[in-house]
Amino acid sequence: MDNVGGEQIETTTHGDEVPGTRLNGPIHLWFSLSYGNYLVIPRALLQSMPVEWQERMVKCLEELKREADAAGVECVSTYRVHPVDGRGRFIPEPVPHYRRAPVLFGSGSR
Structure with a gap:
């Protein structure tokens, strides 16, 4: 489970992926500080x-x-x-x- 916007959501990881890194990974960083959805x-x-x-x-x-x-x-x-x-x-x-x-x-x- 990961916390996204105050909501707990079910996430899965693959291989050596650290839990939570996907939601805060490269795409999140690419969007930077925008609120773009x-x-x-x-x-x-x-x-x-x-x-x-x-x-x-x-x-x-x-x-x-x-x-x-x-x-x-x-x-x-x-x-x-x-x-x-x-x-x-x-x-x-x-x-x-x-x-x-x-x-x-x-x-x-x-």
């Missing part, structure tokens, strides 16, 4: 990465989906996302639509 990544940016990177990302996303399904966690697959500025005001979409010519990232893209 979701990660939104523009499709155009994902498709701009090298194919090898995209393949790794897809494998991770598929693994996450399998684990969520196995745990009985229902994941909504469609959300409506609107960009906002630092004050919460709506702003124009900063990343072009994925079908328009995006910037290509990674080795061999320049």
Whole structure:
């Protein structure tokens, strides 16, 4: 059991994993001090990465989906996302639509 936001939740560990480290691990640190509950990544940016990177990302996303399904966690697959500025005001979409010519990232893209 781990304490998350004052609530006790059941967690499991794998291999040599120290109990509690998963919830305070790399993803928690990546989100930093934000209160963000979701990660939104523009499709155009994902498709701009090298194919090898995209393949790794897809494998991770598929693994996450399998684990969520196995745990009985229902994941909504469609959300409506609107960009906002630092004050919460709506702003124009900063990343072009994925079908328009995006910037290509990674080795061999320049």
